[in-house]
Amino acid sequence: MRTPTLADLAVPAPLTAPDTPMGEVEAVLRADPGLLGVVTAVDGEFYLVDRGFLDFVLAGRLGYGRALLHRKPLRGLLRRPALTLPAATGWSEAARAAMARPDAFTTIPVIVAFDDGRVGMAPVGPLVEHLSRQYQTMALTDELTGLGNRRSLLEQRATGRAAAFVVDVNRFKEINDTLGHARGDELLRHVAAALTGACAPARAFRLSGNKFAVLTPDLAAWPGIDPADAGHKLLHAIEGPFPVAGVPITVEASMGIAVSCGTDPADLLTRAETAMYAAKRDRTQVELWHAALAAGNTDLGLDTDLRAAIGNRELVLHYQPLVHAQTRETASVEALVRWSHPRRGLLPPGVFLPQAERSDVIHLLTAAVLDDAVRQAATWHRAGRTVPVAVNLAAPVLASDRVVTTIGALLAETGLPPRALIVEVTESAVMTRPAESADRLRSLSAMGVRVAIDDFGIGYTSLGLLTQLPVDELKLDRSFVARIHQPPDRVIVESVARMANGLGLTLVAEGVEDAHTADTLTELGFDLLQGFHFGRPEPASA
Incomplete structure (x- = not known):
């Protein structure tokens, strides 16, 4: 059109x-x-x-x-x-x-x-x-693949015996680390197209990162096909190989399936995700949800294990620098949590954070991260290294008033200047419970703590957020940065840059992986740059 x-x-x-x-x-x-x-x-x-x-x-x-x-x-x-x-x-x-x-x-x-x-x-x-x-359309659409997003899926309604298939691409981090995020995005688009073609007349969705879902409101649309057989056929369809940067990539994935009659899409999706984590853990490729899985999450580490890990101080922080676009000097650092598992080694956040965010353990985890990050920043400040540190706050944490008390007590105890602490929140985290989230951020801002909107551009109400919240920094999502050299995407980035500049916000680009991209973003008026080109997350000692 x-x-x-x-x-x-x-x-x-x-x-x-x-x-x-x-x-x-x-x-x-x-x-x-x-x-x-x-x-x-x-x-x-x-x-x-x-x-x-x-x-x-x-x-x-x-x-x-x-x-x-x-x-x-x-x-x-x-x-x-x-x-x-x-x-x-x-x-x-x-x-x-x-x-x-x-x-x-x-x-x-x-x-x-x-x-x-x-x-x-x-x-x-x-x-x-x-x-x-x-x-409004963007709020329901994944910008990278054109598929419906999680919110779009949750607005669907079952008409019969519904089924949800959740797919997680295995070893995707290795692909990103080896070929770069732009090539990783290219692979995700291939997977999205293959999944869409294979699941018709059902719909495919991208939930987040390398996680997809297929929802059929009525299994009668796939007559005579067993759900497990259908799952294996879908995995075969997205296997590839797909050409990425001249390299044929074969996709391995894990799938969870949940089938129910009249179940709310949110519950159905939760069950399918739980089954998918069981498939990843047990390497069974496909798992059907059953009641026994509800006794505990089958992700890598139950709540009990994670609580013990926090008590045993097994969580460690790595810090990634953000640099001034013009001078390339370090402006701040972002604290990123890792789990030093006694048997499995150093686990990235993607392994345990999704599980933590689905339970109350996320509050304990965030309190531990804030404690370490604020104390480390205070140590640096006393040594003359006045570098602010940023900490991510998940949706459940932002909706609870205890985070304001925790941060206030830490700042008072350590003597860290409030402006040296940045809290990063995503648009979707704010929109989970907007009224409560806005109150928390205003309280933190009144203390002097800075507020950054993370992953900007892929949330629900970007323009509304900027006018209603005490925002200091805007972090453009890495998916836009990866495609900055494509004319249509460059126009979008230029518009965001002008808007941020007009609102007096510090504009940050994350996912900067090469000098050409860094120079382009500097030319467009970005203030801070973050990515592997400037440094990978490292322990404080580094």
């Missing part, structure tokens, strides 16, 4: 000399109720006097008599040059440009410049509505 442009929305714009009396301009507007305003040109710049402002002036609200103003030239009303955009400008880009103007000018129509020298006017209302619909 063709993308709508301003040429589709433009209406005629009568050109009026700047010395035309205001009374004549009013007569023109009265004669044609459909006119949005009149346009005049001064020194090569277009100015627009819209109907609302002219009525405001002629009503005498600025302290002048109507009769006197009627004879005054139009030039006296000119405030600032109008926003003028080419007729080929898309509606989304035009809406963002219109909203970037000062508040008093956001509703003024846009001047549309045609290649043949004609000018028109476009109302702002349809442009903003179009952009709002786009954001």
